[in-house]
Amino acid sequence: MQAAARILERGGGESLNTNQIADLAGVSIGSLYQYYPTKEAILAELIRQMRHEMHDDMVTAATQAAGQGLEREVDALVAATLRHHLRNPKLAQALERIEDQLPMDAEIAQLKQNMAGLVVGALARNGIADPEAIAFDLVAIGHGMSHAAIAAGQQDFDNLHRRIRRAVLGYLQLASDSWSDP
Amino acid sequence: MQAAARILERGGGESLNTNQIADLAGVSIGSLYQYYPTKEAILAELIRQMRHEMHDDMVTAATQAAGQGLEREVDALVAATLRHHLRNPKLAQALERIEDQLPMDAEIAQLKQNMAGLVVGALARNGIADPEAIAFDLVAIGHGMSHAAIAAGQQDFDNLHRRIRRAVLGYLQLASDSWSDP
Amino acid sequence: MQAAARILERGGGESLNTNQIADLAGVSIGSLYQYYPTKEAILAELIRQMRHEMHDDMVTAATQAAGQGLEREVDALVAATLRHHLRNPKLAQALERIEDQLPMDAEIAQLKQNMAGLVVGALARNGIADPEAIAFDLVAIGHGMSHAAIAAGQQDFDNLHRRIRRAVLGYLQLASDSWSDP
Amino acid sequence: MQAAARILERGGGESLNTNQIADLAGVSIGSLYQYYPTKEAILAELIRQMRHEMHDDMVTAATQAAGQGLEREVDALVAATLRHHLRNPKLAQALERIEDQLPMDAEIAQLKQNMAGLVVGALARNGIADPEAIAFDLVAIGHGMSHAAIAAGQQDFDNLHRRIRRAVLGYLQLASDSWSDP
DNA sequence: TATGAATGAGTATTCATTCAT
DNA sequence: AATGAATGAATACTCATTCAT
Numbered sequence: 214m215q216a217a218a219r220i221l222e223r224g225g226g227e228s229l230n231t232n233q234i235a236d237l238a239g240v241s242i243g244s245l246y247q248y249y250p251t252k253e254a255i256l257a258e259l260i261r262q263m264r265h266e267m268h269d270d271m272v273t274a275a276t277q278a279a280g281q282g283l284e285r286e287v288d289a290l291v292a293a294t295l296r297h298h299l300r301n302p303k304l305a306q307a308l309e310r311i312e313d314q315l316p317m318d319a320e321i322a323q324l325k326q327n328m329a330g331l332v333v334g335a336l337a338r339n340g341i342a343d344p345e346a347i348a349f350d351l352v353a354i355g356h357g358m359s360h361a362a363i364a365a366g367q368q369d370f371d372n373l374h375r376r377i378r379r380a381v382l383g384y385l386q387l388a389s390d391s392w393s394d395p
Numbered sequence: 396m397q398a399a400a401r402i403l404e405r406g407g408g409e410s411l412n413t414n415q416i417a418d419l420a421g422v423s424i425g426s427l428y429q430y431y432p433t434k435e436a437i438l439a440e441l442i443r444q445m446r447h448e449m450h451d452d453m454v455t456a457a458t459q460a461a462g463q464g465l466e467r468e469v470d471a472l473v474a475a476t477l478r479h480h481l482r483n484p485k486l487a488q489a490l491e492r493i494e495d496q497l498p499m500d501a502e503i504a505q506l507k508q509n510m511a512g513l514v515v516g517a518l519a520r521n522g523i524a525d526p527e528a529i530a531f532d533l534v535a536i537g538h539g540m541s542h543a544a545i546a547a548g549q550q551d552f553d554n555l556h557r558r559i560r561r562a563v564l565g566y567l568q569l570a571s572d573s574w575s576d577p
Numbered sequence: 578m579q580a581a582a583r584i585l586e587r588g589g590g591e592s593l594n595t596n597q598i599a600d601l602a603g604v605s606i607g608s609l610y611q612y613y614p615t616k617e618a619i620l621a622e623l624i625r626q627m628r629h630e631m632h633d634d635m636v637t638a639a640t641q642a643a644g645q646g647l648e649r650e651v652d653a654l655v656a657a658t659l660r661h662h663l664r665n666p667k668l669a670q671a672l673e674r675i676e677d678q679l680p681m682d683a684e685i686a687q688l689k690q691n692m693a694g695l696v697v698g699a700l701a702r703n704g705i706a707d708p709e710a711i712a713f714d715l716v717a718i719g720h721g722m723s724h725a726a727i728a729a730g731q732q733d734f735d736n737l738h739r740r741i742r743r744a745v746l747g748y749l750q751l752a753s754d755s756w757s758d759p
Numbered sequence: 760m761q762a763a764a765r766i767l768e769r770g771g772g773e774s775l776n777t778n779q780i781a782d783l784a785g786v787s788i789g790s791l792y793q794y795y796p797t798k799e800a801i802l803a804e805l806i807r808q809m810r811h812e813m814h815d816d817m818v819t820a821a822t823q824a825a826g827q828g829l830e831r832e833v834d835a836l837v838a839a840t841l842r843h844h845l846r847n848p849k850l851a852q853a854l855e856r857i858e859d860q861l862p863m864d865a866e867i868a869q870l871k872q873n874m875a876g877l878v879v880g881a882l883a884r885n886g887i888a889d890p891e892a893i894a895f896d897l898v899a900i901g902h903g904m905s906h907a908a909i910a911a912g913q914q915d916f917d918n919l920h921r922r923i924r925r926a927v928l929g930y931l932q933l934a935s936d937s938w939s940d941p
Numbered sequence: 942t943a944t945g946a947a948t949g950a951g952t953a954t955t956c957a958t959t960c961a962t
Numbered sequence: 963a964a965t966g967a968a969t970g971a972a973t974a975c976t977c978a979t980t981c982a983t
Contacts, residue, residue: 357539383565721903747929
């Protein structure tokens, strides 16, 4: 059913209407509303799924990189979010736009908390002072760069990854060439 | 007329309708449509103005900082964009959201080109390699950090300025404490 | 099954929908529609039951009071209808509203005929001229007063009973104090 | 515009939908909504008008009959309401049904207060004890009888008037033949 | 016989745009 | 040139009813 996320990929937020979703899903509006009480609920569910995927990917990345030092830990998290954004750039972009026009869902807020927590943890474990504030900025940097790259149509994952790594490590005052790619 | 940007500040995007604009502007919708053929045209004009202001501020900043070295030149541009965003955070945010849901206007594209050119120039003049790519990322970083800070309700200009400077100089592999504030 | 009259008590008319009825009755809508062809049929059945109860109560009352004189006979009928209305005021009110928005059902019409006949009989047996017309008005008076009282939230059966008796006997040009309460 | 009350006469409450109103009024729905913000507002306005007419008629009647004695005063009020109901029986009926399914409008409540006050006043001026309670019942009696008569298709104003007068005066323990028609 | 998922016509309401005055 | 009443397509959502399992 959420395969009607296709509409978001193509048309972006404002072209999304319930009849269209139902049509494209091959269902009647009546049926659509048997599963979701509101248009908002449909969107919220879409976002929830997206955030869950992202969250799980980040947890996996953090777990695997645990104890390998600040650079590798942070980089694993960057790679995870980046992979997520590039899997379906248009959809990810559209959902994010919708997300901050919607009343904040508790479950989503929790996921975001946890994701931020992973970054904060990596920083704290490696002796970085004021890890919350730093994490906030690192996330913002990664986000901003991904957004710009996607909007500009850049698709080269490795290239973008390298640039974000450079920005992140630069913000942390670490030379990015002090270690080599996995 | 476009002083009806006030609506965007308060309601953000979805609450914006042409009758409201006309009312608040003290004009009839009839007249509004005599000057602008569509709603999109009104929004495009609003964005155009915003971009013009920003452009002019950046040109001024670039001119004043010219020849003072990479750090100072880049920092002046960062400060200019930041000042712009913080002057009216809600409006800036709303306009940006609208901007990338709208078909790209040629004039606006040109302004953005020019602004990017200012950064490219500063980098090139100071011997930075691949200045276009670097400029692209620096703009994205500043943008992402401003956006996140504003969305989180942070209002402290100096603090945010310091953090963006750190990110930008970090990306350029320059220690941000190698020089002091003006 | 029609115990789903509960919905009418709570929500009154407009909140009544077939799925809700089926749910509350612990049956599937499919089954509901195996017994009743339309929503109207369900409502008609509900009304039929209510009218049957009322009818039977009135017959009992009329039988018991038979031969005790006009006042007592008429009063017994008044008491019966009043008891009926006050047993479940909201439901009675709701059903009556529905009843006169529905095409007149033959069976219900018959019951009403019979009930009116009881009043007519009491009047006729006691030598009242034009008993049909008088009965019509007496029923209308009782009905109107009950309706108003219930709508105003009055719950005191005895008080209301006394007032209706006064109205009815007054209409019959009989002093209501010519006899005392049972 | 409110000439779309025609729909209520023919079809009763549930057949009333905004598109139909607009059609029958020869206007587009858009225009309809320029004058009334909600369907409820349209209905409320219709009711308000009806109540205003009724109110004014009753005030006139009360004024003209003032000081002519209880029977004549009360009778004048009865005649006024009756005239009102018989002017357009179906509409009056429909509006009343709608009225008590709608959140009580302050203005309408005031009018009803005033109308009740006219009856209370007539009773009080003529030395009737507990005039509020008596007025309540008299109104209920008149209402109930009109409703029943209209539902039964009776159109004879004078006949109905005589019967209601008999009921009302009977309730007041006054013989209705103690005075003759004007 | 019972189920309940599916249907889709119908409803109130909004809003960009037009055009007679 | 200015006005603002009028337009009507579009939108989210409801609910009586059907029918394959």
